[in-house]
Amino acid sequence: MEVPSDLQSQSPELLDARDALRNFRDEFYLPTNGAVGASKDLPADQPCTYLCGNSLGLLSKQSESLVQGELKVWGSRGVVGHFNHPYGREWVEFGEKLSPLLAPIVGAHSSEVISMSTLTANLHLMMNAFYHPTAERFKILCEARAFPSDRYAFHSQAIAHGLDPKTAVIAMSPREGEYALREEDILDVIAKEGPSIAVVCFSGVQYYTGQLFNMQKITHAGKHAGCIVGWDLAHAVGNVPISLHDWGVDWAVWCTYKYLNSGAGGIGGLFVHSKWDHIKKPDYAGWWGQELSTRFQMPEDFTPIPGAWGYQQSNPSCLTLASLLGSLEIFQSAGGIQATRSKSILLTGYLEGLLRDSSFCEKADGPKFVIITPSDPYRRGAQLSLLFSPLGVMQKVLDGLKNAGVIGDEREPDVIRLSPVPLYNTFADVKHAVDVLEEVMRAL
Numbered sequence: 001m002e003v004p005s006d007l008q009s010q011s012p013e014l015l016d017a018r019d020a021l022r023n024f025r026d027e028f029y030l031p032t033n034g035a036v037g038a039s040k041d042l043p044a045d046q047p048c049t050y051l052c053g054n055s056l057g058l059l060s061k062q063s064e065s066l067v068q069g070e071l072k073v074w075g076s077r078g079v080v081g082h083f084n085h086p087y088g089r090e091w092v093e094f095g096e097k098l099s100p101l102l103a104p105i106v107g108a109h110s111s112e113v114i115s116m117s118t119l120t121a122n123l124h125l126m127m128n129a130f131y132h133p134t135a136e137r138f139k140i141l142c143e144a145r146a147f148p149s150d151r152y153a154f155h156s157q158a159i160a161h162g163l164d165p166k167t168a169v170i171a172m173s174p175r176e177g178e179y180a181l182r183e184e185d186i187l188d189v190i191a192k193e194g195p196s197i198a199v200v201c202f203s204g205v206q207y208y209t210g211q212l213f214n215m216q217k218i219t220h221a222g223k224h225a226g227c228i229v230g231w232d233l234a235h236a237v238g239n240v241p242i243s244l245h246d247w248g249v250d251w252a253v254w255c256t257y258k259y260l261n262s263g264a265g266g267i268g269g270l271f272v273h274s275k276w277d278h279i280k281k282p283d284y285a286g287w288w289g290q291e292l293s294t295r296f297q298m299p300e301d302f303t304p305i306p307g308a309w310g311y312q313q314s315n316p317s318c319l320t321l322a323s324l325l326g327s328l329e330i331f332q333s334a335g336g337i338q339a340t341r342s343k344s345i346l347l348t349g350y351l352e353g354l355l356r357d358s359s360f361c362e363k364a365d366g367p368k369f370v371i372i373t374p375s376d377p378y379r380r381g382a383q384l385s386l387l388f389s390p391l392g393v394m395q396k397v398l399d400g401l402k403n404a405g406v407i408g409d410e411r412e413p414d415v416i417r418l419s420p421v422p423l424y425n426t427f428a429d430v431k432h433a434v435d436v437l438e439e440v441m442r443a444l
């Protein structure tokens with residue numbers, strides 16, 4: 001799919017009129033100017049311009065209705081809702097019921113994915129299951145600028161195995177003066193250090209730069225070198241198409257509150273490739289991994305459900321499963337991740353084109369910004385990261401945007417992340433945000 005070179009000169013109204021997904025915006029609640037703390041001069045009850053799905057996706061009406069449904073069932077049936085549910089969502093199998101909808105979003109078989117726990121806890125679970133350092137093969141290959149939770153997890157994993165993180169964790173940085181980590185450099189490290197690397201784990205889409213890694217290539221290289229390859233898909237799931245099974249990824253973890261719109265702290269997700277089904281059993285068993293027919297008979301011995309489902313430990317919250325289900329249903333009716341990605345490439349391409357035309361983009365002196373996200377649409381997802389200078393400008397711009405009802409988020413000290421989301425953002429949103437940015441910067 002190509003981004004037309006003149007996209008930014010087209011009318012946003014026309015682009016919106018041609019957008020096959022335009023009606024899905026009405027399926028979501030859009031935060032209002034008043035509620036997000038925009039200027040009192042703006043109509044308080046009008047939607048703000050929300051470009052922050054990279055942080056927290058919006059509430060859909062379907063999720064709201066499904067959560068309310070679960071509250072009603074809880075209120076009216078109590079514990080009985082586990083086994084007898086008026087809408088066929090018996091809590092005893094609710095998590096498993098989401099897997100067929102989740103599987104196409106990450107390119108997996110249903111039995112390879114499960115909604116459970118939270119991202120960091122699942123990352124530790126997967127490291128506990130797959131990181132078995134030996135004297136020869138003990139290193140963890142990751143990004144130096146990975147999301148802090150991942151860095152803490154890798155360090156603490158090394159320490160838990162009696163290793164020194166300084167030698168056990170290879171944390172790769174971009175080259176001097178660059179923002180994106182070059183894939184060729186990752187492949188180089190894997191080729192050179194492969195025999196000493198136990199686990200390779202990068203993020204599918206980098207949280208700070210928005211860079212999309214070539215997961216297929218990195219997985220292939222890691223597997224060729226005999227490593228375990230895992231992915232943190234926090235910013236990739238529901239954002240870009242993924243083929244975990246076909247790429248031969250060993251495991252992956254994700255959260256669902258960003259592009260999968262499940263709500264703050266929503267349930268996490270886990271993938272374990274079926275190639276492991278006959279090789280290993282879940283190492284840290286819990287009753288929810290017990291095979292379905294006997295889970296409630298509480299047998300003495302643990303017989304896990306085959307595949308990822310056997311990695312479940314606890315009874316998941318029906319409320320966060322319901323909110324995720326609402327969003328998964330919307331993805332399905334929108335035509336799946338391929339359909340949302342097609343619009344996303346155009347929407348973010350439009351944002352990039354408008355930003356590059358701005359008089360503050362890559363200017364020689366004075367307040368300015370550079371786009372540190374790769375320009376190739378296939379090396380990024382929905383998000384663009386703008387690096388502002390001189391220091392101090394970013395916070396003023398962020399405040400100015402918020403005052404004008406445009407919501408992005410900041411990563412200290414100097415980056416603003418903007419993410420138009422294909423299910424609920426319009427080309428008009430994008431145009432408005434860039435117009436406001438220009439105005440705010442002109443007034444600095």
Ligand SMILES: Cc1ncc(COP(=O)(O)O)c(C=O)c1O
Binds near residue numbers: 120121
């Ligand atoms: C890339 C990445 N990894 C890990 C996390 C941590 O997720 P959680 O708080 O759900 O464990 C986040 C977001 O907070 C993230 O963006």
Ligand SMILES: Nc1c(O)cccc1C(=O)C[C@H](N)C(=O)O
Binds near residue numbers: 055
């Ligand atoms: N931006 C956030 C916020 O304002 C509050 C809570 C969380 C966030 C986040 O975006 C965290 C997230 N994982 C990140 O990509 O930085």
